[in-house]
Amino acid sequence: MNRDLHRSDLGAFLKARRAELDPAAVGLPAAGPRRVAGLRREEVAVLAAISTDYYSRLEQGRIQASPPVLESLARVLRLDDDQRAYMYELAAKDDYRPHRRRPRPKVQPQLQRMLDDMALTPAFVIGPRTEIVAWNALGAAMITDFGKIPDQQRYYIRLLLTDPAMRELYADWEGVTRLAIAQMRMHNANNPGDAKLAELVGELSIQDAQFRRWWAAHDVATRDTGTKHLHHPVVGDLHLDWNAVTWAADPDLQIIVWTAEPGTPSHEGLRLLASWAADPAHMATGNPT
Structure with a gap:
């Protein structure tokens, strides 16, 4: 099979x-x-x-x-x-290997501690199906309050397609979304027939004609590094570099880290956003997106 x-x-x-x-x-x-x-x-x-x-x-x-x-x-x-x-x-010759039932990834405590120590660097941890399994305070402040989203719905690709605020956040929403779809296909090439992936693809295909068309295109891309332009509702425009780092203890997980060149308006914007996120009053109301 x-x-x-x-x-x-x-x-x-x-x-x-x-x-x-x-x-x-x-x-x-x-x-x-x-x-x-x-x-x-x-x-x-x-x-x-x-x-x-x-x-x-x-x-x-x-x-x-x-x-x-x-x-x-x-x-x-x-x-x-x-x-x-x-x-x-x-087309690998070892394609007879048994199907691996891949559960939703879990994050080890030391990985969460590392994220929390990155006070001035937005970061989150993503799985092969784009499930968001961990994040730090600045990552939530920059994108959305992941903690308010149920585990079974907390997929990056699902947020891109179903949350209107994400379309406002990313200046090139279509490019970001198509890349995320291509990366999801690429990072699941070695696990065909994955039930959770099939469920997610089926749900989004029914809900969104664009997703259905883009998934059918069979585009692929490695999740490695790039740049993104964000329209953030608190600190304005941010031009950020992102890098994906594979977690050695669980190669299915990648840490997405966002940075800005020191001395740039975007670097200052991240510092302002970190101050905003550290304010208990703001944290109580959640992410502005």
């Missing part, structure tokens, strides 16, 4: 990638009107030097690709590093 899920995901991923390619960009002549966007199966097969039947069976999840074929497909489909890594994960 696990092997079949990997192959099904790989087929859907390959189909999504070929749909993005312009035939002219890969040197193919325009051959009349096309019923679907991108390359045809037979065109991918020719460019990858494999038979159309072989490639069709790959997309249908009926066979497992060999490493040379995967390398050819990565070249033909012009996969970037994250996409290539995701494809190889799905």
Whole structure:
């Protein structure tokens, strides 16, 4: 079953990638009107030097690709590093390993203490399904009061799609949300059939047409580092760098840390926000977002 899920995901991923390619960009002549966007199966097969039947069976999840074929497909489909890594994960030779029932991650006390000691640095801990499992006071002040959200609803991607304040907080809400979806797919590549992930995806697909379309695109991205522009209701605009650090004691967990270059308005904004969050009167009323 696990092997079949990997192959099904790989087929859907390959189909999504070929749909993005312009035939002219890969040197193919325009051959009349096309019923679907991108390359045809037979065109991918020719460019990858494999038979159309072989490639069709790959997309249908009926066979497992060999490493040379995967390398050819990565070249033909012009996969970037994250996409290539995701494809190889799905096609891994050890895909017969038993399905791992991954519970909601739990945070060890020492990790929470470390977060709490980062008084001037917003931080939170995220799991592979984007579950938020720990945070510090400044992280809550910057994003939202996570403690008021029930555990089973406390997913970053769910907040992005269902909380109107998140759309106001992020200057590029669409870019942030699409990246979070791509990262969620990437970080669950080794655990197909995860029931909790399927439940979350199903819920959001019903509630939000944008999520349904973006999830179906099969985009992938590694959660590593980047920048974000926030419109914060208390301290105004913040331009912050973020980094994801894997917690060695539980590699499923990543600590997201936000920083600003010293001497910048954003750095001063974080200091002001820390002072605001330290005021008991403000903490009693919760996060302004």
